[in-house]
Amino acid sequence: MRPHTALALVLLDSFGWDVLNHPSNSPDLVPSDYNLFTSLMAHMGGIKFSINEQVQKEVLKWGKGLAGEFFEGGIKKIVPRLTTCIEWDGDYVEKQSTSVSTISRSFFSNTFFLKI
Template sequence: MHTRDVLTQWLQRYGWEILPHPAHSPDLTPSDFHLFGPLKRHLGGMAFETEDDLISELRNWFDNLDVDFFRVGINSLLSRWQKCIDLHGDYVEKSRGLR
């Protein structure tokens, strides 16, 4: 049984309403709109000789993120979710050409 199915059954058993949503939406996935953009910009132009070099740089980047980086990302979720609802699930950033 898929983990999603187990979770769905558990939520239903305890009376939680299951809302329909896309399997993957870049507007709703915090890592897509808040994490990967800055990480992509940070890594842009870098070259790594080994996988270990890349892993080391990733660890360094994550270790040096300020708590405000995460606070801003979490605080922006509500407005992103509302935009997605207002656009009936359409991609929020599509009109601005961001990818």
């Protein structure tokens, strides 16, 4: 177990919370993947970028404009998604209507790698 994972588990245990085991990058259970990235994709759809700096600037501008209600709404969606995943015995993935290739074509006019 990684040190930061162990520390997080100790903290959660101190709250008296039950911790469910799940894959660290489960598409059903990672709140940021669902709330942040679906909203970001909707915002960025149709915008063309030719250099990394343009992408980074637009993402930062978008992020700074998010209100607290955005994050609260995302947090409120977690429980129903976890419940569905538990009911389906972990065999549940929310389907996205947009494919990765469609997203990448809508973001970039040229092919390049993002540096983060």
